[in-house]
Amino acid sequence: DGGITQSPKYLFRKEGQNVTLSCEQNLNHDAMYWYRQDPGQGLRLIYYSQIVNDFQKGDIAEGYSVSREKKESFPLTVTSAQKNPTAFYLCASSTRQPSSNQPQHFGDGTRLSIL
Amino acid sequence: GENVEQHPSTLSVQEGDSAVIKCTYSDSASNYFPWYKQELGKRPQLIIDIRSNVGEKKDQRIAVTLNKTAKHFSLHITETQPEDSAVYFCAAGNQGGKLIFGQGTELSVKP
Numbered sequence: 001d002g003g004i005t006q007s008p009k010y011l012f013r014k015e016g017q018n019v020t021l022s023c024e025q026n027l028n029h030d031a032m033y034w035y036r037q038d039p040g041q042g043l044r045l046i047y048y049s050q051i052v053n054d055f056q057k058g059d060i061a062e063g064y065s066v067s068r069e070k071k072e073s074f075p076l077t078v079t080s081a082q083k084n085p086t087a088f089y090l091c092a093s094s095t096r097q098p099s100s101n102q103p104q105h106f107g108d109g110t111r112l113s114i115l
Numbered sequence: 116g117e118n119v120e121q122h123p124s125t126l127s128v129q130e131g132d133s134a135v136i137k138c139t140y141s142d143s144a145s146n147y148f149p150w151y152k153q154e155l156g157k158r159p160q161l162i163i164d165i166r167s168n169v170g171e172k173k174d175q176r177i178a179v180t181l182n183k184t185a186k187h188f189s190l191h192i193t194e195t196q197p198e199d200s201a202v203y204f205c206a207a208g209n210q211g212g213k214l215i216f217g218q219g220t221e222l223s224v225k226p
Contacts, residue, residue, distance in 0.1 A: 031212055042121075042204055042216035043159070050212055058213070090158065094212075101147035101208040106158040 003027040006091050006107035012115045013078065013085060021076045021110045023091035030096035032074035033104060036060060037088040046089075049074055050096055078112065086113050117142045119207050121217025129225055134192045136220045138205035141186065145207040148181060148188045149214070153202045162203075163190070195224045 007022045023032065031050050035043040045058030049068040063082025068074055074093075078085045088111050092104040118141045128134050138148075146167040151159035165172045165179045165188065172179050176195075181188040188207075192199055202221050206214040 033214075035216075040219070042119075042218045043206075043214075044216070045213060048212065096212070101210070101212060101214070103149060103161050103164060104214060105161065108158050 004091060004093055004105060004107035006089075006110050008110060009108065011110055011112045013112060014115050016080045018077055018079050019112070021078070021089055021091075021112070023074045023076065023107060025072055025074075025093045025107075027093055027105070028071075029093035029105075030071065031094045031102075031104075032068070033092040033094075034058075034064075034066065034074070034076045035090045035092065037090060037109075043090060046076065088112075117207075117213075117215045119205060119215045119217040121205050121220060123220060124218065125221045125223070127223045127225065128195050130195060130197060132195055134195050134199070134222055134224075136190045136203055136205070136222075137187065138189070138207075138217050139185075139187050140207040140215070142207065142209060142215070143186065144209040145186075145215075146210065147208040147214075148179070149206050149208070150177075150179060150190050151204045151206070153204065153219075155201075159204060192222075195222075197224050197226050200224045 004025045013019045033048040034046040047066040049055035065077045090109045091107045094102040094104045120139045149164035152162045153159040176193045178191040202219045205217040208214040
């Protein structure tokens, strides 16, 4: 979906360094999500945000932080506390309706590796 | 906790045959079940979804069935083509907006 842009495509982290992954959407979606994908595994939810200035932890939030200051942006910071950060990170967004789930649409992902 | 089990992990079929992928979910509050197709190194793409008030949904060669009592849903692909080769993920979601994904099925369609 061209409406969700993740950058950079590839990112390398040094030991003890924090890095920030960018996710921008122009779909006017209220909800945004961050997933981690390891080889041969499914997607695991890190953080999600249903509305600006609010976000919730997913299943594997430890070592990560997010902010949601603008509707179109949901950056993810991988902190030095995340000891195994090498993975493919996917951002998604969806419309938000109180009574039902809506389809999530994904960006192209960022591949993070340790130097 | 919430869990989605997906089987098989790999599936190889001949072109023209059918492929079936099965998922089981644990959260009885789940009411939304999407299926995604992911080609190597690319983003997951939504191919079909079903809600809990429907038992079956079709879109050309793709169909999904849902058995709420058994907490089981399946993806059926008929007349498979080599371009169907990819990893397929099922997921289950509730009103909270979270999706729980299965582990994925690598489908290989041999010409």
